[in-house]
Amino acid sequence: GESVGLHLPTLSVQEGDNSIINCAYSNSASDYFIWYKQESGKGPQFIIDIRSNMDKRQGQRVTVLLNKTVKHLSLQIAATQPGDSAVYFCAESDTGNQFYFGTGTSLTVIP
Amino acid sequence: EAGVAQSPRYKIIEKRQSVAFWCNPISGHATLYWYQQILGQGPKLLIQFQNNGVVDDSQLPKDRFSAERLKGVDSTLKIQPAKLEDSAVYLCASSYLGGNSPLHFGNGTRLTVT
Numbered sequence: 001g002e003s004v005g006l007h008l009p010t011l012s013v014q015e016g017d018n019s020i021i022n023c024a025y026s027n028s029a030s031d032y033f034i035w036y037k038q039e040s041g042k043g044p045q046f047i048i049d050i051r052s053n054m055d056k057r058q059g060q061r062v063t064v065l066l067n068k069t070v071k072h073l074s075l076q077i078a079a080t081q082p083g084d085s086a087v088y089f090c091a092e093s094d095t096g097n098q099f100y101f102g103t104g105t106s107l108t109v110i111p
Numbered sequence: 112e113a114g115v116a117q118s119p120r121y122k123i124i125e126k127r128q129s130v131a132f133w134c135n136p137i138s139g140h141a142t143l144y145w146y147q148q149i150l151g152q153g154p155k156l157l158i159q160f161q162n163n164g165v166v167d168d169s170q171l172p173k174d175r176f177s178a179e180r181l182k183g184v185d186s187t188l189k190i191q192p193a194k195l196e197d198s199a200v201y202l203c204a205s206s207y208l209g210g211n212s213p214l215h216f217g218n219g220t221r222l223t224v225t
Contacts, residue, residue: 033214043115043202043216044154089153093210098167099144101153 001021012108019077021105023090026071030092033077035064038087038104047075078106085109113137116218123223129191132220136184136205141206144214145188146176146202154163154202160186161209193220 013019025033031052036044050057050064050073057064063076073090087104116135124130136143139146141162146225157176159166163183171178175194190197200221204214 018140032211036216041218043204043218044214045211046215091214095210097155098159098210099214101155103151103153 003085009103010106010108012110013080015080015082015109016072017080019075019080019084019107019109021075021107023073023075024071025073025090025100027092027094027100028068028071029094032093033064033066033097034075034091034093034099035062035073036091036101037084038065038089040086042073044089072097078110080107082109082111114202115205115215117201117217117220119220121221121223122220123225124193126169126195126224128195129189130189130205130222131190132201134186134188134203134221136186136203137215139167140205140207140215141183142206143180143186143210144204145186146204146207146216147201148202148219150199157188166209190222197222198222198224205217 011029015036034049035047038044039059048059048064049063050066053065061078065074085108087106089104091099093099117185118133143160145157155208158168158171158178160180162178176189200219202216202219206212206218
């Protein structure tokens with residue numbers, strides 16, 4: 001299987017600060033990446049995606065950065081809010097149509 | 112649009128019993144996935160369907176797990192007989208373009224095997 005991992009299993013930030021969640025992947029053939037947010041008792045929820053022909057993509061309060069040279073993906077959340085507390089997963093897909101998920105980072109926002 | 116529907120939400124069974132989970136994907140999504148998520152881990156793919164055909168079931172424990180998507184819409188995942196290590200959340204997801212578009216997940220079925 002593929003290796004998709006996260007550098008930090010837990011992250012605590014103060015409300016209003018920016019959060020950065022990192023992800024490493026090992027398959028150089030992966031060409032599509034997605035960040036998911038999972039709250040307790042719910043399924044993963046799509047946040048933002050990026051394809052390998054891009055190195056940055058922005059959404060509402062979120063930015064995904066892709067560094068294909070070192071096979072690294074990051075999710076930046078601006079002005080983190082209590083509602084952002086959840087587990088965040090990165091997922092990668094290659095041309096085989098499969099998605100591989102990392103272990104996840106638990107984000108806790110301190111009011 | 113309506114999301115991915117799964118039932119039941121919770122199930123508690125004894126080991127060696129059987130159990131079935133049901134999934135209704137988003138309308139128009141040809142690709143359907145079943146994932147197993149053990150507490151504290153990321154989702155792990157069990158099986159992927161494209162319409163009513165199996166694309167990948169290499170990680171499905173076929174001696175006890177089975178899945179079908181007979182009419183290319185709804186899907187059922189069955190475990191028989193269940194083991195303690197099958198305790199997990201079973202997530203169903205669907206996508207419009209397979210691995211080239213986002214997966215949309217249901218809220219899963221939490222299975223506890225005692």
